[in-house]
Amino acid sequence: MEFKKEQLANGLVVIGEVNKSAKSTAVGFFVKTGSRDESKEINGVSHFLEHMLFKGTEKLAALQVNEAFDRTGAQFNAFTSEENTVFYAAVLPEYLVEVTNLWTELMRPALRNEDFDIEKGVIKQEIAMYEDLPSFDVVDRCRKLHFDSHPCGNSVLGSKESIDGLTADQMQAYFANRYAPNNMVLAVAGNFDWDQICSTAQTNCGIWQKQPVSRKLDQAPASKKKERLGKSNLSREHICLMSRGLSAQDPKRFAASLLTMIVGDDVGSRFFWELVDNALAETATIQLGAMDGTGVFCSYIRCGNENVGKVLDTVRSIFSSLSSSGITEDELTKAKNKILSALVIKNELPMGRLIDLGFNWTYLQQYRTVADDINAIKAVTVNEIHSVIEKYNLGDFTQLSLGPAQ
């Protein structure tokens, strides 16, 4: 396992972790842009742009993009979040250069007006589809409520209104700035030749122009508002709780992840035993959403309408017992085993490794081996988790519920 790094004159960072015993290779562009980098007016443009990149370039029509991927047998996709837009592919080593060429080509899309108009309809369908998924919708709405009018609360998909109002010129301007080479990382993991990747990057991306580009990192609010919305098509109550959490840069993020495992992993957690196993709720989980300079703890609970009162009482008592009695060594040991298993298994595949490699660079400008993360997790103590509990009061939450119209 060998780490490599080079930076082009225009600021594009190219990183790679070479693993000669891997059977495949994964490559991806990590663009540091997402819904938190959008104004209200253009909300949804990052995700829309992700779609538009597959519509082709001056040289390639959309069909040819499709065929070009097809030819390599690549498993490829892209996703957009609040803070990142990521394009990735896993391939057999002999097709890596071909796929990398294709991605670099797609990073400078044609953004044709006719494609823009057609894709608007697709995006609005996607928005409608997700609005029909209450487990997704409730988190989206709660984020907005929690962050109040701060851009960290922006929806990734945008709204029907913001997408309707978006113009091709606005997208073009957003693209020209945010997809600057100095705002992207090209990462490769698995079995590959580093020099070949570097010369591919230099040849294809060297002419891209550096831009002044940044992200607003002003303090994000935490509203602690409570709201409920009734919907006629729902039969269950969907509850989302959000409170201040640790950032992706915080050295205590490992302790915080272990805490969420103890409190609200799918199975075997306090939420599981007190809510799910007791049949008060059907599902109850908590996760850390570690973001750039900020973060949230986010719980999602689904239950029958008649149980809402008991469920919330139980959640409050779980949260307050953390402050009063802390956690046990035994809970920490189990949580470590679960996180370590998941980490090792994920990173065993070049595709899983790529994601950690890319995000560690995006957030930390740091190369971390899997062993670094394993050691950081193993080193977490009960006391360190107690200090997280003390600093971040889970009970101080914003609450949004979606449920049957009453």
Add this chain to the structure above:
Amino acid sequence: MEFKKEQLANGLVVIGEVNKSAKSTAVGFFVKTGSRDESKEINGVSHFLEHMLFKGTEKLAALQVNEAFDRTGAQFNAFTSEENTVFYAAVLPEYLVEVTNLWTELMRPALRNEDFDIEKGVIKQEIAMYEDLPSFDVVDRCRKLHFDSHPCGNSVLGSKESIDGLTADQMQAYFANRYAPNNMVLAVAGNFDWDQICSTAQTNCGIWQKQPVSRKLDQAPASKKKERLGKSNLSREHICLMSRGLSAQDPKRFAASLLTMIVGDDVGSRFFWELVDNALAETATIQLGAMDGTGVFCSYIRCGNENVGKVLDTVRSIFSSLSSSGITEDELTKAKNKILSALVIKNELPMGRLIDLGFNWTYLQQYRTVADDINAIKAVTVNEIHSVIEKYNLGDFTQLSLGPAQ
């Protein structure tokens, strides 16, 4: 990479592929039993039994099972199909023996009457849930129609009626026969110590009793019936087509898989270009369901009701052009790249490797390396695919449609 095999006196086969460079290990029990081994009366018992195994043993209550898995950090699950019931887990190497001990313990469940009664409700909920998923429901119903009254057409979940009628005694009798050691394989893949696994198996499973157990492999019919069912809650037409296909033992199964990639892969296939890209259908795929001694080609298409006529005409013309004009070298090359990528990436993880290892033994009593499969795929010629097309007429299909009530 080293293959190991041992058979206990009671017939239990233990196999392992040791990969010292892997970071994790996967272990699983492959029980050769599924819905095709059920009579109409007890249809659904295999899947129900899979649930019951997690309810504990004479020594372990259900909660303790949960806790025991939790302690190891294992990623574990189980699934039941027409022909197999598989229990598996991926873990860090240091927890492999603990997890293997747990699985061997669970393979001799208590099957308590009170758990049986409660779980009946859970199973019926699962049946209702899947009936609400038309893409699943249409395939299930089409299988029944295609295989007529033959057990290969049995639903994995069973029906509300068959589950209601099932008794604990019937389940117990089914279990005692089908979970005999000589009808199971214990497989391990990844980084582990073979001798340790063998002694664990010997100690824990050596006392299990051999049973006379078999599967009926009489010729399965192919009805070619056509039916349509209207449902008031559907807005789209869901179409399933089934025709005779190759068995899991057929040496031409690789050629047949390549054929389905050419005809109906998600993207870049004939279905894709002529149905999806032309906006006649929203999705259109075909897959080979290779079974024990038999098999089906199964297409699934979703489209607007107004397009059904055109869609079926197009499908028929795609199928008949295969017979009249065959496929091209270029199509075969692309299909090979896709299948090889997917195969290599899947088998790179011990968990993915475990599944192929277990099924190759179950169906072929054969150890096949990943390289064996790669070479078999690379060796397929256009002519070999033409011989599959000639022998298996895709146009000779059973058809079931689910769509809006009219």
